[in-house]
Amino acid sequence: MSFNTISVIGLGYIGLPTAAMFASRKKKVIGVDVNQYTVDTINRGEIHIVEPDLDMIVHAAVSEGFLKATLTPEPADAFLIAVPTPFKNNHYEIPEPDLTYIEKATKAIAPVLKKGDLVILESTSPVGATEQMTEWLAHARPDLSFPQTVGEVADVNVAHCPERVLPGHVVRELVENDRVIGGITSKCSERAVELYKTFVKGECVITNARTAEMAKLTENSCRDVQIAFANELSIICDKLNIDVWELISLANRHPRINILQPGPGVGGHCIAVDPWFIVSKTPEEAKIIHTARRVNESKTEWAINKVKLAVSDFLQVNPSKKLEEMNIACLGLAFKPNIDDLRESPALDIYYALKNWHMGRVYGVEPNLETSEDQDIELVNIEEAIQYADIVVVLVKHTTFDNIAFKDNQRIIDFVGLTTHF
Known part of the structure; x- marks a missing residue:
């Protein structure tokens, strides 16, 4: 099944470049954001963030009619959720992830879902978030079937695909980098690969949703550990002159x-x-x-x-x-x-x-x-x-x-x- 219309929920540092890349391949893209300024800026063919080359791509996509931004989700064949995942302000020693934005985005797209649609969570998330998102969708749309209950024959497919790009190089890396695709089922993964291959030249590596979620967390945690060594070393050196x-x-x-x-x-x-x-x-x-x-x-x-x-x-x-x-x-x-x-x-x-x-x-x-x-x-x-x-x-x-x-x-x-x- 082809993807004629793609919706990207969240038009920030990841969502907007992703929407622009699909639109640059002559796909109809509907970008959704809660910020009126962001929506208006994009619909003028301009961008509200700094990212090399993105302004030209967005301007062309909007001018040619392949990209538009709205405040409210519209029907599409694939929905990519790229919203923030902050922490709850509970002052615990270990911060607790806040999935409120994902939940709101999920419930916002639920009314316009139809049989055959694909929903992908791109937001960096704790392990299990994609399954939770699927539960929210199933609760909102009991008339549709989802992969966590009926497997491969589900009406709506669901997957997780974390972004793996470097700010300042997003346009190039979205195309060239490998993507980790974690579907709830094999069919979910296969359909997600089909979607991303619209513009991704890197390899799309298939795994399950939980491993895909953990892969992104592992990459950045590894970097954090390595940077911590350098930062601790600098403090030691300062003390030892x-x-x-x-x-x-x-x-x-x-x-x-x-x-x-x-x-x-x-x-x-x-x-x-x-x-x-x-x-x-x-x-x-x-x-x-x-x-x-x-x-x-x-x-x-x-x-x-x-x-x-x-x-x-x-x-x-x-x-x-x-x-x-x-x-x-x-x-x-x-x-x-x-x-x-x-x-x-x-x-x-x-x-x-x-x-x-x-x-x-x-x-x-x-x-x-x-x-x-x-x-x-x-x-x-x-x-x-x-x-x-x-x-x-x-x-x-x-x-x-x-x-x-x-x-x-x-x-x-x-x-x-x-x-x-x-």
């Missing part, structure tokens, strides 16, 4: 060693979040994963304290200057280089902490943002920041920060190795 950047450069000369680069923490809606999905399900077993998450979270607080100590040192060296006259510039607010994504960003957390603590001005420099909706961020360009800042805190290694000419009397605190030469 060793240049961690030189140390890592020397250690990586070993043919079987590849230590990652430390930073002020770990951000984004993947590596900073996904390990908790594993820990929340198996808290007694996920000891290393849990510890790594705590190491990376504590690195942000450590970085904040380093800046506070630098302010104190600066005042001792410059006794004529008052605290309220000192300016701090934070270079980079995104969670990683060369993107505009602020989700779970340790750089942004550090900026807010310094802004709330410091009596003087705290500038934020994020070259990938033209403006900020948050009035608490004093956004300036790099030239202004360097001109007026007494202390410069490097939080993100954006390429636009290369070759900055810092002033001789400035105190530079570099958490990402921008000023090193190893």
Whole structure:
């Protein structure tokens, strides 16, 4: 059965590029989002996020009539759910996943489902979420059959296919990367592969839904553990008066060693979040994963304290200057280089902490943002920041920060190795 119309629920950093890729293959795509601004922006042929080449693809798709955005789901042959999966604000030591957005998206599409449709959960989710989604669908549509009860002969097929793309390279990686396809049944997997092969050139590897869910969580938890080693190493080196950047450069000369680069923490809606999905399900077993998450979270607080100590040192060296006259510039607010994504960003957390603590001005420099909706961020360009800042805190290694000419009397605190030469 062919897929003439495809609906993508959630038009964010993953949903919109995915919708655009299907539309670029001359498929009719209906994008659904709860944000009116997002819907209006896309229907003008524009985009509301920063992602190289995506603007041209979306503009062409909308102009040619293959992509439109709406607030309410419409009938389609395949539905891809790409909505956020945050945590509940319950202040537990181990955060509890919040599937509210998935549940709302599921119940929103249920009225327009018909026999022969395919529903795919792309949202990164705890193990079992795809089965839960299927239960919600079955409860909402008792007139249709679903694979968890009737298997291969179900009216509606359901699968999980996690996104595996790097911000800043999404358009290319959506096409080239392998995809893990986990259907509730074999037929569900086969139909999902048929759908993704519309534009995916990488291999579509079939497994079951639970393993597909766990695959994405495993990939990002592995990265989190590796980054935690680098972050912990940087704290150790700071205490022992060793240049961690030189140390890592020397250690990586070993043919079987590849230590990652430390930073002020770990951000984004993947590596900073996904390990908790594993820990929340198996808290007694996920000891290393849990510890790594705590190491990376504590690195942000450590970085904040380093800046506070630098302010104190600066005042001792410059006794004529008052605290309220000192300016701090934070270079980079995104969670990683060369993107505009602020989700779970340790750089942004550090900026807010310094802004709330410091009596003087705290500038934020994020070259990938033209403006900020948050009035608490004093956004300036790099030239202004360097001109007026007494202390410069490097939080993100954006390429636009290369070759900055810092002033001789400035105190530079570099958490990402921008000023090193190893």
